[in-house]
Amino acid sequence: MQLPSSEEIVDDLAFFDDWEQRYQYIIDLGKAIPGLAENERTPDRLVKGCQSSVWLVSRIENGLVSFDVDSDAVIVQGLLALVLAAYNNKTPKQILDFDIEGYFQALDLERHITPTRGNGLRAIVAKIQELARRSIN
Amino acid sequence: MSLDVMALRAQFPILSQQVDGKPLVYLDNAATTQKPQVVIDALVDFYTNCNANVHRGAHHLSDEATRRYELARDRVAQFINANRREEVIWTSGTTESINIVANGLVQKLGTGDEVMVTEMEHHANLVTWQQACKRSGALLKVVPIHDNGELDLAAFDSLLSPRTRLVAFPHVSNALGTVNPIRQLTAKAKAVGAWVLVDGAQGIAHGDVDVQEIGCDFYAFSGHKIFAPTGIGALWGKFAVLDEWPVWQTGGEMIADVEYLSSTWGQLPNRLEAGTPHIAGAIGLGVAVQWFGQLNSADVQSHEQALLASAMEQAQCFDGIRLIGTAAKKVGVMSFLLEGSHPADVGFILDRQGVAIRTGDNCAQPLMKRLGIPGTARASFSIYNTLEEVDRLFDALRKAKMMLA
Numbered sequence: 312m313q314l315p316s317s318e319e320i321v322d323d324l325a326f327f328d329d330w331e332q333r334y335q336y337i338i339d340l341g342k343a344i345p346g347l348a349e350n351e352r353t354p355d356r357l358v359k360g361c362q363s364s365v366w367l368v369s370r371i372e373n374g375l376v377s378f379d380v381d382s383d384a385v386i387v388q389g390l391l392a393l394v395l396a397a398y399n400n401k402t403p404k405q406i407l408d409f410d411i412e413g414y415f416q417a418l419d420l421e422r423h424i425t426p427t428r429g430n431g432l433r434a435i436v437a438k439i440q441e442l443a444r445r446s447i448n
Numbered sequence: 449m450s451l452d453v454m455a456l457r458a459q460f461p462i463l464s465q466q467v468d469g470k471p472l473v474y475l476d477n478a479a480t481t482q483k484p485q486v487v488i489d490a491l492v493d494f495y496t497n498c499n500a501n502v503h504r505g506a507h508h509l510s511d512e513a514t515r516r517y518e519l520a521r522d523r524v525a526q527f528i529n530a531n532r533r534e535e536v537i538w539t540s541g542t543t544e545s546i547n548i549v550a551n552g553l554v555q556k557l558g559t560g561d562e563v564m565v566t567e568m569e570h571h572a573n574l575v576t577w578q579q580a581c582k583r584s585g586a587l588l589k590v591v592p593i594h595d596n597g598e599l600d601l602a603a604f605d606s607l608l609s610p611r612t613r614l615v616a617f618p619h620v621s622n623a624l625g626t627v628n629p630i631r632q633l634t635a636k637a638k639a640v641g642a643w644v645l646v647d648g649a650q651g652i653a654h655g656d657v658d659v660q661e662i663g664c665d666f667y668a669f670s671g672h673k674i675f676a677p678t679g680i681g682a683l684w685g686k687f688a689v690l691d692e693w694p695v696w697q698t699g700g701e702m703i704a705d706v707e708y709l710s711s712t713w714g715q716l717p718n719r720l721e722a723g724t725p726h727i728a729g730a731i732g733l734g735v736a737v738q739w740f741g742q743l744n745s746a747d748v749q750s751h752e753q754a755l756l757a758s759a760m761e762q763a764q765c766f767d768g769i770r771l772i773g774t775a776a777k778k779v780g781v782m783s784f785l786l787e788g789s790h791p792a793d794v795g796f797i798l799d800r801q802g803v804a805i806r807t808g809d810n811c812a813q814p815l816m817k818r819l820g821i822p823g824t825a826r827a828s829f830s831i832y833n834t835l836e837e838v839d840r841l842f843d844a845l846r847k848a849k850m851m852l853a
Contacts, residue, residue, distance in 0.1 A: 330468065330800045331800075331847075331851065334797065334800065334851065335851060338852070362791070362792040362795070362807050362823070363790060363792040363808075364822075383790050383822065384790035384791075384792040384793045385789075385793050385852065386792070386793045386797075387790075387792060387793075
């Protein structure tokens with residue numbers, strides 16, 4: 312399955328009228344992204360939350376940044392897919408210009424990137440933004 | 449007589465709210481308990497009518513604030529059956545209480561001395577001693593548990609030695625719900641001359657805590673686990689032990705005489721309470737223990753055991769639930785895994801159905817490693833929970849299982 316764009320995801324999620332369908336969609340998105348092989352889940356790529364763990368690999372080719380991510384929790388993996396839809400194969404400037412908080416608000420999922428959630432999602436967003444900032448400087 | 453749960457519930461305004469359009473089912477009581485109206489009123493009344501600093505004002509408000517604040521100490525002392533009111537030291541909670549003891553211990557220990565903890569510790573009762581041992585050169589020994597979450601009593605015996613200077617263990621395990629035989633453990637540790645600290649964070653709200661009967665030297669607990677505000681707790685210690693324990697923070701309130709180049713310390717309890725205390729919190733804690741103490745403790749325990757029994761029975765009939773912690777003696781804590789699902793996912797799906805639980809490592813990473821699991825989902829019950837809410841938990845779990853399959 313091709314990962315939809317962030318705009319398509321906002322439209323798709325607005326279409327569902329109950330939480331079960333919304334979460335099922337997020338779970339399915341999470342299953343659609345490839346994840347990482349066991350031997351790629353190394354400690355240096357680990358972003359540990361107290362509830363679940365997330366791994367991040369990034370690379371820059373032809374000025375575009377791309378990522379592979381994985382989580383031990385499927386809903387977190389789905390939320391990571393939402394993040395990837397916004398950030399994957401974008402220039403560092405596009406990444407920094409993207410309003411991630413507004414995006415999660417539009418998805419009605421902002422509670423998942425509040426600092427209180429120990430799922431590592433906010434830390435991943437911060438890492439990606441930092442990477443973009445460094446590659447510009 | 450049995451507990452009138454609906455009448456109790458009505459005293460907790462937060463429990464009548466809805467989450468995402470569904471009635472809140474609050475099953476995260478081991479993390480923190482909700483507050484009855486009398487406690488909320490006590491805080492509001494203090495700030496509305498009585499706010500002043502304690503022990504120093506030359507005016508009516510300060511006298512009244514001091515009276516209420518010290519009355520709270522009397523109430524806590526009575527609640528845990530302290531021998532003297534001066535044995536109750538206000539702290540910010542269990543963590544600070546343990547840190548006071550650990551900090552003092554560093555000055556008393558050296559190479560060759562040993563400190564003992566258990567495999568089921570919360571980080572607050574592990575990292576503190578681990579660091580105290582690092583700073584003093586003492587050796588930390590860890591008593592193993594059995595796979596069902598009970599302490600290995602034979603190992604406890606064999607690890608105790610005349611070199612053991614302090615033994616710390618939880619009254620009740622936060623992650624597993626195991627109730628430890630604290631009187632028996634204390635007696636054994638006292639027989640080798642060790643100090644004994646009981647981490648009472650999870651033990652304080654489940655019935656009778658009688659510190660004299662336990663026989664320990666220190667009992668640490670947090671107010672917010674027993675219907676009181678956050679940010680207040682207590683360290684209880686035997687008078688003779690506390691009276692010579694090294695002071696912790698220094699500053700105002702804790703001194704007797706101060707010169708520019710030296711100072712002498714005040715009397716208990718002040719010598720271990722530097723600075724302006726959490727006055728409103730202490731008053732709230734006093735009200736909370738008085739309120740809780742008026743309930744019949746046998747009724748409280750039998751209600752909690754009925755909730756636990758219903759949960760354990762439904763879990764055993766639920767295909768795919770693995771229970772973590774099946775000690776014979778437990779409080780109302782059910783830690784579990786839904787096979788094939790991560791606890792965080794289970795927590796998300798339950799949350800969407802209004803059911804609040806804890807997920808993750810339960811602030812006990814070494815214990816999770818010992819059990820070979822990344823963490824658990826944990827439902828924990830309190831006096832205001834109902835059997836219908838236990839059913840709601842399992843309805844919500846059935847949906848989680850379906851969605852996460």
